[in-house]
Amino acid sequence: MKKITLLLGCIILIASSCSNKQAQSIPSYIEEPHSFSKPNEAIITHLDLDINVDFENEIINGKASYLIKNNKASQIILDSKFLTIENVQADGKDTTFSLGDFDEQLGNPLKIDINDDTKQITVFYKTTHKTEALQWLKPQQTADKKHPFLFTQGQAILTRTWIPIQDSPQVRITYNAKVQVPSQLMAVMSAENPKTKTQDGLYTFKMEQPISPYLIALAVGDIEYKAISDRTGIYAEKSMVEKAHYEFSDMENMVASAEALYGTYAWDQFDVIVLPPSFPFGGMENPRLTFATPTVIAGDKSLTSLIAHELAHSWSGNLVTNATWNDFWLNEGFTVYFEMRIMEALYGKDRANMLAHIGRQDLEEEIEGFKDTPDDTKLKLNLKDRNPDDGMNSIAYDKGYLFLRTLEETAGREKFDVFLKNYFKKHAFSTISTEEFVTYLNENLLEKHNITFNTNEWIYNSGIPDNQAIIASDKFETVEKTIQQFVKTNKVDKTLTKDWTVQEWVHFVRNFPEDIKTEHLAMIDEAFNLTNSNNSYIAMVWYEQAINHDYHGNDVDTKIEDFLIRVGRRWYVSTLYKAFKRNNKTDAALAIYNKARSNYHSVTANTIDDMLGFKQD
Structure with missing residues (x-):
């Protein structure tokens, strides 16, 4: 009897241990307010993406297949927004699924029925014209103006608008992808990338390190690659390649400096693709392939702190x-x-x-x-x-x-x-x-x-505690004295600004006295031609001051409008639209915005819509 009891106890202990192992096979995840997925019940671990990029109809269609782990769940939930879900399979066989109620921020929960032992699900789908992550650009919206362009922007919760996925940053997956594009274009992703175009427009990708879904990224265009070092290089349209290569030529030194500080770079390759100017951010740190705005190409490497920032995100x-x-x-x-x-x-x-x-x-x-x-x-x-x-x-x-x-x-x-x-x-x-x-x-x-x-x-707590570090700059103190001298003497001494960096110029413009007169702005503009600055950062802060102080000289109003139509970087355009609104010039802002909005990615357009109270017809 004792032997039977002991044997039974061992069986129970082994069964309990196996049950605990299965329960513990999925780590504990925090409740996520921005995802319908329930990763504690069932979670994706690897994605195989097989898609076609259709420029004529401006949609992506194909299938997303996932390896999954489940905690004895009968259902796995993905996030989906503005997608057409055509069919779903579990382990290769059709399964039942449903889309839950639509939420304006989150989209729909895609609820897929599975079994305890389901190992794979496949979703057949296509994007729609409402898809927010994608921006389809006509040839005239690109640098070379010959071919169309497409890029994605997934952060924060927009990946679900071009791939049905568990769109939470705490869900990390590896992925492979097969992407079909027109033969004259090249596709690149946040993964191992091609360096030359294929003849048939078919590209395959592999990301072996697990990443969060917001970092899955795709760009398609008439682009070329030029290496900076064995592990760094530039993708850009043909007319931009040499400019970008020069501007970012310190990239390898940046990687080496970063590694010296905080350890080995873990992603093998650090490349940058320069996108068309409608890209809504300065940069996006997609692993192995940072997306960057052309507004940082100033010709003198003065704005490359952006590349250091995106590298640091690695x-x-x-x-x-x-x-x-x-x-x-x-x-x-x-x-x-x-x-x-x-x-x-x-x-x-x-x-x-x-x-x-x-x-x-x-x-x-x-x-x-x-x-x-x-x-x-x-x-x-x-x-x-x-x-x-x-x-x-x-x-x-x-x-x-x-x-x-x-x-x-x-x-x-x-x-x-x-x-x-x-x-x-x-x-x-x-x-x-x-x-x-x-x-x-x-x-x-x-x-x-x-x-x-x-x-x-x-x-x-809100605000800034009293023990904050004090950030001082002797050079900025000199800049502030220079401003005072120009205003006080009504005279510009160019020798005082001879060796200024971009940062000194930005500080100079941003720190004009609140009561500065338009004649002082005209005097400064005549001396330095800031209205026509080739540096987008300097131009942006100057245009903001022109709006603030009703300066209309040197055809600055036209330049501001051109800037807002051409550039889609959210920080820059929101700064200027905010200045219009702050100075009771909303009508002028809306007149420009009506012309510019179609050039903006949804990330930028949504921000400016809210700011200006813009409603589409």
Whole structure:
């Protein structure tokens, strides 16, 4: 009897152990306010994408096949928005599925029936004209004006509009893709990429490192590749290749500098594709292939901090990813800090401090803009029932940076660098919440070195704590004195600006006195021709001042309109439309916007629609 009891006990123990292993095969995931998926019940692990890019009808059609793990679930839920779902299979056989109620922000839950032992699902689908991630460009909207162009923008929750997927940053997958495009065009993705065009327009891709869905990216156009080093290079349209290659020629040095700081680059290749000017961001850190705006090509490498920023994301964001969009500061605050360290290593502390000082001014303006909603100035946000894009602002970037810089100055750079290097190594290819970061910070830096720091105040309170690091720049103090001298003497001395960097020029323009007269602006414009600046950043801040102070000289109104029609970078255009609105010139803004809107990606258009109260007919 004892033997039978013992044997029965062993059987029960083994069965319990197997059951526990199955239950533990799926890690524990945080409840995600921006995804219908329930990864604790069933989760995708690998994607095989097989699609055709149809420029004539401006749709993508094909199938997305997933390897899955399930926790004895009878259903797996994907996110889908503005997609036509044609059929779904489970392990190669048709299965039942349904689309739940539509949510304006989130789209529809795609509910797929599965069994306990289902290992694969396949969704046959096509995009629609409402798909928000895709921008289809006519030839005249490209640099070379010969062929059409397509690019995707998945961050934050737009990947679900071109692929049915569990669109949460805490879901990490590997993927392979087969993409058919017109034979005269090349396709590239956030994966291993071709360097030359194929004859038949068929391209295959592989991403072996697990990434979050918002980082799956595709671009299709008449593009070429030019290497900078064995692991860095440029994709661009033919007329842009040489310009981009020169502008970004320091990329290999940037990668080497980053590795010296925080460990080996984990993605094998770091390439950049220069997209048409409608791309809504400065850059997007898609692994192995950063997407970049042409507005950073100034001819003098003066705006390449953007490339340092996107490279830094290879550690903070791509390697260690925010678990939810409420934790977005973990991606961007760390990346701005890392960007500044790369810039300091390559170009010196003065330049890094000037960049940081401009960011500090941006932060001050952002906080003022949120005076009626102070909770939006917290690092840890609550974006439930809101678009996660609402958290993509200077708070995440520049308050996050200021928190880390203050922490570095408190702990000492040597200790802080060891902490960060270990942080990236410990959490590589995983996601992390703010609360998990705080625990790791306490255990591995603060308690370890007996350091007192007001972490919770920085993260969970609004505004900026009093112990903030002070970012000073002697060069900016000189710039401010130069402004005063020009205004006081009614005379411009060009010798004072002879060796200025772009950062000094931006600080100069942004810090004009509030009561500056139009004749002073005319005097400055005549001396430096800022209205016709070839540097998009300088032009943008100058145009903002022209709007603020009713300056209409040097045909600046036409230049502003041309700029807003040609450029789709959300930061730039929203700054100018905001200036129109702030100065009670909304009618003028809408007149331009009616001409420009069709050139903007949905990310930019949605922002300006809300800002100006624009309604489509």
